[in-house]
Amino acid sequence: DSGVTQTPKHLITATGQRVTLRCSPRSGDLSVYWYQQSLDQGLQFLIQYYNGEERAKGNILERFSAQQFPDLHSELNLSSLELGDSALYFCASSPGSHNEQFFGPGTRLTVL
Amino acid sequence: DQQVKQNSPSLSVQEGRISILNCDYTNSMFDYFLWYKKYPAEGPTFLISISSIKDKNEDGRFTVFLNKSAKHLSLHIVPSQPGDSAVYFCAASSGGYQKVTFGTGTKLQVIP
Numbered sequence: 001d002s003g004v005t006q007t008p009k010h011l012i013t014a015t016g017q018r019v020t021l022r023c024s025p026r027s028g029d030l031s032v033y034w035y036q037q038s039l040d041q042g043l044q045f046l047i048q049y050y051n052g053e054e055r056a057k058g059n060i061l062e063r064f065s066a067q068q069f070p071d072l073h074s075e076l077n078l079s080s081l082e083l084g085d086s087a088l089y090f091c092a093s094s095p096g097s098h099n100e101q102f103f104g105p106g107t108r109l110t111v112l
Numbered sequence: 113d114q115q116v117k118q119n120s121p122s123l124s125v126q127e128g129r130i131s132i133l134n135c136d137y138t139n140s141m142f143d144y145f146l147w148y149k150k151y152p153a154e155g156p157t158f159l160i161s162i163s164s165i166k167d168k169n170e171d172g173r174f175t176v177f178l179n180k181s182a183k184h185l186s187l188h189i190v191p192s193q194p195g196d197s198a199v200y201f202c203a204a205s206s207g208g209y210q211k212v213t214f215g216t217g218t219k220l221q222v223i224p
Contacts, residue, residue, distance in 0.1 A: 002155060033212070042118075042216035043156070043201060056211040090155050100146065101212065103155030 003027065004104035006091050012110045018079040021107045025072055025093030031055070032074040033094075033101060034066055038087040049074055050096055081111045115139045116204050118215035126223050131189040133218050135202030138183065142204040146212070147176060147187045150199045159200075160187070192222045 003026035013019055025032050034046040045058035049068035060066075063081075068074045078085060088108050092101035117136045125131045133147075143164040148156035162169040162176045162185070169176050175188045189196055202215040 002157070004155070035214075042116075043203075043214040045211060045213065048211060058211065092155070100158045100161065103148075103157070105153070105155050 002102040002104065004091060004093050004102050006089075006104035006107050008107060009105065010108050010110075012112065013081060014112055015081055015083060017081050017111075018077065019081065019109065021076040021078070021089050021091075021109075023074045023076070023091030023093075023104060025074070025091075026102055028095065029093035029102070030072065030096040031094045031101075032068055032072070033092040034060075034074070034076050035090040035092065036087045037090065037106075038084075041087075043090065046076070078109070083111050085109065086111045114216075115142075116202055116213045116215040118200075118202055118218045120218050121216070122219040122221070124221045124223060125192045127194055128191045131187075131192045131196065131220055131222065133187040133189075133200050133202075133220065135185050135187075135215055136183060137185075137204050139204070139206065139213075140183070141206040142213075144205045145176070145178060145185050146203045146205075147174075148201040148203060148214075149196075150201060150217070156201055189220075192220075194222050194224050196220060197222050 005024045007022045030051045033048045035043045046060040048056040066076045088106045090106045092103045094101045146161040147159040150156040178185045199217045201217045205212045
């Protein structure tokens with residue numbers, strides 16, 4: 001158990017809909033990262049927050065947005081969903097001063 | 113542009129023998145390299161890392177070698193055990209923002 005929690009575990013929705021994925025980092029970790037893993041693909045970095053502020057951005061679509069709240073939990077919002085958005089979405093956290101990241105179990109999103 | 117490449121999607125090794133997983137990178141700014149292990153239905157787990165100022169780091173059965181001139185790193189597992197069967201991701205980062213770029217993974221199967 002990494003100490004990072006993600007909800008929900010599974011999400012099934014339809015095209016055009018909007019969903020919110022939630023992540024609670026390990027206690028004390030200030031950085032939160034979001035990744036997307038599509039079928040047979042590696043982990044694609046989406047975005048990083050550090051202590052509430054956006055720190056780095058990767059290949060995140062404009063239809064996606066994220067935020068980190070004062071209690072350090074983070075949410076990833078996916079809107080106007082398309083079939084190709086079906087993937088595993090991982091959240092990771094780190095203390096902020098180390099490069100090792102601790103990953104949550106992921107949320108499996110299926111868009112029908 | 114795949115800056116971190118794992119050219120072998122899969123690898124099979126007999127129990128007790130050495131497993132060698134390879135990774136190549138193109139970005140000369142990368143200064144920190146990590147290996148993660150991932151079991152099905154779980155998030156990746158940090159395994160071992162190496163800074164660009166070193167060429168070798170060892171932790172028990174796991175050793176990572178870095179060849180900066182060739183932009184190549186490898187993970188050696190010896191002796192390999194059936195429990196090592198998993199997908200292994202190579203990752204790299206640069207600078208202080210800790211944006212991590214992952215490879216596409218190599219699926220290791222250790223045969224009893």
